[in-house]
Amino acid sequence: MENIPWRISYYNIAVLLRVFMFVTIGLSVLVMAWGLARRYRLWRSGQPQVVSDRPLARLGRVFVYAVVQLRVLRQRYPAAMHLMIFWAMALLFIGTTLAAIDTDIFELLFRAKLLKGDFYLAYKVALDLAGLFGLIGLGLAVYRRYVQSSPRLNVDWRFNTTLPLLAFILLSGLVVEALRLAIQQPAWAPFSVVGYPISLLFRGGAEPGLRATHQAAWTIHFAAVAAFFVLIPWTNMAHIFTSPFNIFVAPFRARGALNPIPDLEQAERLGASRLTDFSWPQLASLDACTECGRCQAVCPAYEARQPLNPKYLILDLQHHMTAEGPRLLGRTDGAGGRAMVGDVIKPETLWACTTCYHCVYECPVLIDHVDAVVEMRRYLALMEGELPASLATTLTNIERAGNPWKQPRRKRTAWTQALDFEVPVMANVGEAEVLWWVGCAGSYDPRNQKVTRALAQILHAAGVNYAILGEEETCNGDPARRAGNEYLFQQLAQANIETLKQYKFKVILTQCPHCYNTLLNEYPQFGGDFQVMHHTQYIEALLAEQNISVRPDHDRGQQVTFHDPCYLGRYNDEYEAPRVLAAASGMQLVEMARSRDRAMCCGGGGARVWIEEEGDVRINRNRLAQIRATGAGQAAAACPFCLTMLEDARGALGADDLVIRDVAEIVADALVAPGQARPQDR
Ligand code: SF4
Ligand code: SF4
Known part of the structure; x- marks a missing residue:
């Protein structure tokens, strides 16, 4: 074995010290498990929900979001930082487990070695690099939190403790290795690519002194590891366990x-x-x-200084859960305490949310802020009847008149009067290929009626068999x-589904993304399974299939930006x-810094368009x-x-030179009328 590289187990560590280490680490793991189990018992005080369905899909999700960390990868600096720390810890954990298997199974039971030869050398290189990159990652974390003082990150005793402690564990591990190499000086020492250079600093020291220092460093290293385990349930480090767990148990549902x-x-x-x-x-x-x-960094309400910060929405509820712990575990009676809605989470916080989904979309551990907001809004709306006055009026209008403005039903088709062709109505024709769901704004709001007419012109020009x-x-x-x-929603959904089921059609077309989302993703919950298309998708298909043509030079020389x-x-x-x-009409498309999946909300979603700001x-x-x-x-x-929100902002900011159009208007304005030469025919 002399010339074969191999790992000496517990080199220079007395048996008593080993036992002490085993007991200490064992106890610290027990404390950690107790702390985490206590949190688990708090969670289980919630309403029942099945999480055992689709186990493979759930595990796949854990792989994608917790192991690959797909959402963490979206931002370069935090991605580099977190991946270095995560993989360093993961490799060191695997390395320590292998060392335990080597010592306590292979050596003890089979008198053989697992960690020897080339495998051992690769093991040494990998673990040393893990230690180095872990330290770099922690350095990046400290720089970002304490030097750059990123506003989205907070600083308190937990971060002040766990970040230095982790760095100390990595550093002390390398020092222990370096001291051992300085004493042993094996031929394969250079494979400890980080420990070896450090060991050169200790070379020449007297062996008894090095041995004593090695033992002391080893003891301190493991004491630090034990302290880290104990701290996990009470600090941000709990996310090592709670985040993958949440990714596993989070519900499967269409986003909308x-x-x-x-x-x-x-x-x-x-x-x-x-x-x-x-x-x-x-x-x-x-x-x-x-x-x-x-979530805080992308929240439009937070940016507009409204009383909502999605990060603290979650953390305030988390702290409330901690404060309510004895009550949730049944150790004290239900009286007293702070009201969750009212004291902990203010109603104005809940009404500030536009349900834009950006926080949920960015959250690396799949926390759903929108679900929580809507659940608490449900309490305010249905149990307390506490809504902002303008919103309450809107909902009453919807309940009584079927639209937010309390307009009479007969006026739903008023927008058709300015057209020089008939718009077919389902009640008259009975069936059509396309059922056009115009929506309330498209039917009644004067600005949006123009969009509706533009879409009608497009459908008419394309000869689409449609009806409203x-x-x-x-x-x-x-x-x-x-x-x-x-x-009210369920009443409306059921009534609409009944109406829709009376008619024969292939697809529902709508120019409103809110109607689109609800009809597509929410009506199936009540038996309404329809094929639904947004007008952007439908018009694009009409263009692609050459059912309509637009003059490609109609708006040439101009620039347009699209608000998602x-x-x-x-x-x-x-x-x-x-x-x-x-x-389509020849404008050059320029993108905003925040576009596509990172686009900022206009402020009108989540019923916010009906709340006065x-x-x-x-x-x-x-x-x-x-x-x-x-x-x-x-x-x-x-x-x-x-369109409404942006037009309002344009008026308020006096941006009169800015032209704001729906994409249907852009296409309709450049439409080649039926019978006219198409651009490619000219
Ligand atoms: S959904 Fe949008 S507005 Fe609401 S908390 Fe999240 S980011 Fe903020
Ligand atoms: S809720 Fe998600 S995105 Fe927001 S701070 Fe927590 S982990 Fe990060």
Whole structure:
């Protein structure tokens, strides 16, 4: 064995010290397990939810988000930092496990060695590099948190303790190795690519002194490891366990579909006013937060100085769960304590959310802020009847008149009067290839009626066999659902599904991403399975199949930037079709710094369009400033709410030179009328 590289187990470590180390590490692991189990018991006080379905898909998700860390990879600096720390710890954990197997199984039971020869040399190189990169990663973390002082990261005793402690563990591990190499001086020492250069510093020291120092360093190293285990449940390091766990138990659902309240008529409690009203995986998700601040950095409400910070929404609930621990575990009675909705989470925080989904989209550990917000809004709306006054009026209008403006049903088709052709109505024709769901804004709002007419011209020019519902159409229910009035939403959804099922059609077409999302993703919860297309997708198909033509030089020489609606882009992954249309008439498309899946909300989603805002800093004005920053003279939209919010901001900021059009208007304005020569025929 003399010339074969191999690992000497517990070199220079007395038996008593080994036993002491085993006991200490064992106890610290027990304390850690107790702390984590205590949190688990708190989570289980939530409502039951099955998490054993689709186990392979759940494991696949853990691989993608916890091992590969797909969402962490989106930002270069944090990605490099976290991956270095994560993989260093993972490799060192594997290395320590292999060492234990080598000593306690191979050596003890079989009198053989696992860690020897080339495998041992590769093991040494890998573990030394892991230690080095782990230290670099921790250095990057410290620089970012303490020197750069990134506003999305907080500093407190937990970070002040765990970051230096981790660095100390890595460094002391390398020093222990270096001292051993300095005493042993094996021929293969240079394979310890980091420990070996350090060992040269100790060469020449007296052996008894080196041995004593090695033992002391070894003891301190393991004491630090034990301290780290003990700290895990009480610090941000708990995310090592809680984040993958949350990724595993998080529900599978279409992004745009909110959870329905089951047995709405019978339910005694509606929405969430107490922690125990959340599902148990929702409570688990509160502890999964890594406090990375990605959600805070992208939240349009936070940026507009509204009383909402998605990171603290989660952390405040997490702290509330800690404070409520004895009550949740049944050790004290239910009286007293702070009210979750009201004291811990203010109603104005809940109403500030636009449900833009950006926080959820960025969260590396799949925490769903929107679900939590809507659950608490449900409590306010259905149990307390506490809504902002303008929103309450809107919902009453929807309930009574089927639209947010309390307009009479007969006026739903008023927009057709300015057209020089008939718009077919389903009640008259009975069936059509395309059922065009016009939506409330498209039917009643004067600015959006122009978009509706533009779309009608396109359908007419293409000779599409379509029909509208006319007076039979009513609000799809999105504002009611996002405002927390699930009762009204379910009423509307069921009535609409019944209406739709009366007719024969192949596809529902709509120009509103909110209608699109609700019909596509939420109506299936109530038996309404329809093929649904957004007008951007439908018009793009008409262009591609040459059913319509536009003059490609109609707007040549101009620049346009496209504002992605949250409910079309982030919720439903449609980014290309609207861009094709925005550029169809010859304009050069320029992108905002925040576009596509990273686009900022206009401020109108989540029923926010119906809530009156105060103050000069507003989401829509911030977005308009981003549009202006591109230098484009035109902005394209593909959503009635976005159009309204951006037009409002343009008025408020006096940006009269900016042209804002829906993509349907861009296409309709450049449309080659039927019978006219198409550009390619000229
Ligand atoms: S959904 Fe949008 S507005 Fe609401 S908390 Fe998340 S990022 Fe902020
Ligand atoms: S909720 Fe998610 S994105 Fe926000 S701080 Fe926590 S882990 Fe980061």
